[in-house]
Amino acid sequence: MSGEPLAKKDLSPKFSKILNKLNAVSDRKQMHLLLDHPWDAPTEGVWLKKRENLSIYGTPYYDLATEEEKQRLSLYETGCWWHTFVVFENLVTEYYMKIINHESLRAFPDVVKYMHHFCREEITHAMVFKKAMTHFGIKPYPVPDNLKDFYKDNASIAEFPLKAIYMTILIEWFAENNALIDCNNDFVSPLSRAIAVEHHKEEARHIEWGKNMIREFMHQVPGFLEEAKEYSAPWMRGLLDMATTNPETYDRVGFNDPAFADYEALFESVIFCENRQQINRKIMDPILRFFIEIGVYDPAYHDIWEAARFGDDIRAALASFDKGKVEELDNVMSVKYNVS
Ligand SMILES: [Fe+2]
Ligand SMILES: [Fe+2]
Numbered sequence: 001m002s003g004e005p006l007a008k009k010d011l012s013p014k015f016s017k018i019l020n021k022l023n024a025v026s027d028r029k030q031m032h033l034l035l036d037h038p039w040d041a042p043t044e045g046v047w048l049k050k051r052e053n054l055s056i057y058g059t060p061y062y063d064l065a066t067e068e069e070k071q072r073l074s075l076y077e078t079g080c081w082w083h084t085f086v087v088f089e090n091l092v093t094e095y096y097m098k099i100i101n102h103e104s105l106r107a108f109p110d111v112v113k114y115m116h117h118f119c120r121e122e123i124t125h126a127m128v129f130k131k132a133m134t135h136f137g138i139k140p141y142p143v144p145d146n147l148k149d150f151y152k153d154n155a156s157i158a159e160f161p162l163k164a165i166y167m168t169i170l171i172e173w174f175a176e177n178n179a180l181i182d183c184n185n186d187f188v189s190p191l192s193r194a195i196a197v198e199h200h201k202e203e204a205r206h207i208e209w210g211k212n213m214i215r216e217f218m219h220q221v222p223g224f225l226e227e228a229k230e231y232s233a234p235w236m237r238g239l240l241d242m243a244t245t246n247p248e249t250y251d252r253v254g255f256n257d258p259a260f261a262d263y264e265a266l267f268e269s270v271i272f273c274e275n276r277q278q279i280n281r282k283i284m285d286p287i288l289r290f291f292i293e294i295g296v297y298d299p300a301y302h303d304i305w306e307a308a309r310f311g312d313d314i315r316a317a318l319a320s321f322d323k324g325k326v327e328e329l330d331n332v333m334s335v336k337y338n339v340s
Helices: 013-028 067-102 109-135 150-154 162-183 190-217 224-244 247-253 263-272 274-294 299-307 311-320 329-333
Strands: none
Touching (some): 013 190, 067 109, 067 150, 067 162, 067 247, 109 190, 150 162, 162 190, 162 224, 162 274, 190 274, 224 263, 224 274, 224 299, 274 311, 299 311
16 A cells, blocks of 8 residues: 555535445444344354354265254354454454544545544454353464465555455455355354344445445546456355355364365355355345445456356346346345345
């Protein structure tokens, strides 16, 4: 992040209205570390995600695992997500505070005001996820290098770090969709569900802010769109696959059946099974429609989407996409508990 602050321009009336609303909602109520979750919920033998969303569900491995192993898998797969949230949300906070302190956005005080709310919210989220890990006795996971260096690698755009904001909301968005789908039934621990739902109330606003930052500024940052057309599809596919298969998670479960020892075969089976593809389609559908809306999906680059295994999904998104009905703030902010 370097160079001149972005020159003043009038924000569009739509974005100004959204910013006012976002700031007003965050002023009114933000997550509380102590009061917003059922911390007295039981811990023994509970499931932290539903069984249909276990990575091995729908593969031959599912029948080879015992019931206890499946329950532990629900614990460690969710714990791995929580730990990733702890690391990533700390990084986002550091980075956005740096943007605020460097005054790159001083021409837009309402944007900066919202970024303060954003950071305050992420600090609490990271504390809640950490507390939840302790509650269920889940130890931290190793942090992948590409996550550690995320803002070092993606924030070097001169003048205005729009690429880092864009990649941040994509991570937040896909992680949120995943978390809600994982937890939306009564089988799952009420604490795990509350963690997902309470987080989503604030993340829905972060995502809405990020989407509108992109809409507002994408044509002012030279090269942003052209570059995004090329990296978005393979990068999103990498995120989805990486989030689905984690050797550390399987190590911790310690499956008894020898078939689990061959991780290469296990990962292949998990990533390409029909159940996972359906879950990924639900996660990606709103994101793909955003790509279509802002022109990150460009038919001239369609081969990139096919190569990243989004061919069918993008065709389905194109068929249902209606430019006259771009999602409005109110729709996104009404928390949907049943994302099925
Ligand atoms: Fe968060
Ligand atoms: Fe967030």
